[in-house]
Each structure stands twice: as structure tokens, then as C-alpha cells.
Amino acid sequence: MPEKILCIEDEALLLEDIVEELQDAGYQTLKxxxxxxxxxxxxxxxxxxxLCDIMMPLVDGPTTLKLVRERLPQHDEVPFIFLTAKSTREDILVGKKMGVDDYLTKPIxxxxLLATIKARLSQVHRIKETNEARLKRIYNALKENHAKEPLSIALVAPSYKYVKPIxxxxxxxxxxxEFIQEEHLSVRRDAVEKNDLVFLVYSKIVHYYLTGLINTQTTHGRGKMVLLNKGNIEKTLRDAFVDLGIGQIIDYPYPPVAIFKAILEATQNKS
Structure with a gap:
């Protein structure tokens, strides 16, 4: 299936030209x-x-990049390229610090443009292939370990739909x-004690549960917890959870490699 590219540009004629060039090269496009x-x-x-222009009305390029990285974590690994008539060292440094992957200057x-896109997409494919190979190795190791003794795992979430694929x-x-609805967590403290690993989708209820463990200095089972973060854990709180031994934090969209690594570590600790 052809790769899909989003083109963000306020000059209508230039936007149409870019889209036409990309479609002629075999890409799908959104505008x-x-x-x-x-x-x-x-x-x-x-x-x-x-592909994103820098100078635009309503929401400019740098703000768009910031919002994508902060509020749309499902697009964290998508290459982001600025189109700009300004290419000073200071502009480039600001963009790089924000997470932009490349710059292309106007006139285009x-x-x-096509060579840069091809290079960036090839890099993404290489990373994906590497992760898939790692995932396969972890999966095989888990299958081998679980053949001896199965790992018991609890999934805590507001609704089953959040954790069904996992x-x-x-x-x-x-x-x-076993699945545990988050509102039952306070009366199911045994879930942490009796299971080898507990995945918790972070929410207000989970937050109060965890801070309760911290405030009461409860240490049993903390390291067995893995937080599934939908993007609403502030950095200071994230650091506090890690420092207090809560366990790992995996960000949305919960990469299988990260999930399986947590399971593999629990398996090794159990043995």
C-alpha cells in the first residue's frame, strides 16, 4: 500500500503543486x-x-509540531518536515529542539523533496524492521519460558476495550x-499480591491508588506494576513514580516490544 503523506500549506496553489508531485510519485496525500x-x-x-509550512495563519508550523508531539502520541514516530522560506541557523536549532526531522527551503x-521523503520513510522502515525482529526474539523467549510455568497477569482499566488487544x-x-475494572481496584488489592505482573491504564482512580501506596509507604508489589500512559502523566509525577519503584511506564500506543519486554523481565524475576 502506498505511503500516506499529510501536506500542510496555506498557499493554495503551492499546496496543489506539492500534492500533484507526490501523487505522481506514487504517494497517497491528505491536505x-x-x-x-x-x-x-x-x-x-x-x-x-x-510536510508542514512554518508560517501559517491560525496555527503555525512550530505550534503544529508541538501539538502533534504532545497531544497525538500515536504520531510520535511519524517524520515531520518543515517547509520554510527562512533557514537561518537559529530557526533550524529551534525546530530541531522541538523534534522536527528535516527542513526544505522554498522555492521547493x-x-x-522526493529524495528527502524517500530517505525519511526508508529510515522509518528500517527501524520498524529492527523492532519486529526484536519482538520476534522476545516472543520466542517468552514462549519458551511460559512452557515451563505460565505467568499470571492482571489488566486494570476503565473498560475492557482498552486492554482487549493486550x-x-x-x-x-x-x-x-484477568481483567479488573479500575473502580474495583481498591477492593482488589490482592491483584497485585497474587499476580506476577499488573498493567494499569493510568487514570484518576489509578492515580489515587498509586499515591495511596506511596503515602502509606506500601512497598510490596510496586515493582510488579506497569503503567500504560495515554499521555496524561506529567514529567515530575512520572519521575516520582519511577523513583518510588512503581515500575515501568509505557506510553500510548503501547508498543508490543515494550509490553513483551516487561513480561520477559517478570518471567526472569519469577525464575
Whole structure:
């Protein structure tokens, strides 16, 4: 399937030219006239790369990049390329610190544009292939370990739909899995004690539960907890949880490699 590229540009004629060049090169395209439109699009669409003008009305390029990285974690690994008529050292440094992957200057050299896109997408594919290979190795190690004794795991979330894909993957590995609704967590403290590992989707209820453990200086089972973060844990709180031995924090969209690594570590600790 052709890669999909989101083009964000407020100059209508230039936007059409860019889209035409990309489509001629075999890419799928989405269009947005400013960052506000782009953010709305990215809430519902999955893309492989983002081209974004810097100077735009309503929401400019740097603000768009900031909002994508902070509020749309499902697009964290999507390459982001600025299109700009300004390419001073200071502009580039600001963009790099914010997480932009590349710059292309206007007027656009379309040969350079296509070469840059191809290079960035190739890099993403290499990373994906590397992660898939790592995932396969971890999966095989888990299958081998679980053949001896299954790992018991609890999944805590507001609703079953949040953890259904994770549950299926764990069951495929031979784990014993139970789902616990977060409102039952206060009366199911045994979930931490009796299970080898507990995944908790972070929420207000989970927050109060964890801070209760901290305030009462409860230490038993903390290291067996893994927080699944949808993007609402502030850095200071994240650091506090880690320092207090709560366990790991895995950010949305909860990469399988990270999930399986947590399980593998629990398996090794159990043995």
C-alpha cells in the first residue's frame, strides 16, 4: 500500500503543486491549509510523513509540531518536515529542539523533496524492521519460558476495550490473564499480591491508588506494576513514580516490544 503523506500549506496553489508531485510519485496525500485543520485530520487519520509550512495563519508550523508531539502520541514516530522560506541557523536549532526531522527551503526543489521523503520513510522502515525482529526474539523467549510455568497477569482499566488487544497477545503467549475494572481496584488489592505482573491504564482512580501506596509507604508489589500512559502523566509525577519503584511506564500506543519486554523481565524475576 502506498505511503500516506499529510501536506500542510496555506498557499493554495503551492499546496496543489506539492500534492500533484507526490501523487505522481506514487504517494497517497491528505491536505490541510493550516495547523488547526492538520490536528483535526490527525485525530482520525494515520499518516506516514508530515510536510508542514512554518508560517501559517491560525496555527503555525512550530505550534503544529508541538501539538502533534504532545497531544497525538500515536504520531510520535511519524517524520515531520518543515517547509520554510527562512533557514537561518537559529530557526533550524529551534525546530530541531522541538523534534522536527528535516527542513526544505522554498522555492521547493521537487527532486530534493522526493529524495528527502524517500530517505525519511526508508529510515522509518528500517527501524520498524529492527523492532519486529526484536519482538520476534522476545516472543520466542517468552514462549519458551511460559512452557515451563505460565505467568499470571492482571489488566486494570476503565473498560475492557482498552486492554482487549493486550489480553489477546498475552493469552497467545500462554499467560493467565484477568481483567479488573479500575473502580474495583481498591477492593482488589490482592491483584497485585497474587499476580506476577499488573498493567494499569493510568487514570484518576489509578492515580489515587498509586499515591495511596506511596503515602502509606506500601512497598510490596510496586515493582510488579506497569503503567500504560495515554499521555496524561506529567514529567515530575512520572519521575516520582519511577523513583518510588512503581515500575515501568509505557506510553500510548503501547508498543508490543515494550509490553513483551516487561513480561520477559517478570518471567526472569519469577525464575
Amino acid at each position: 490541510a491549509a493550516n495547523g488547526k485543520e492538520a490536528i483535526e485530520t490527525l485525530k482520525y487519520e494515520t499518516v506516514d510523513l508530515i 526543489d521537487y527532486d530534493l 489480553e489477546q497477545a498475552l493469552m497467545d503467549l500462554g499467560c493467565l490473564v
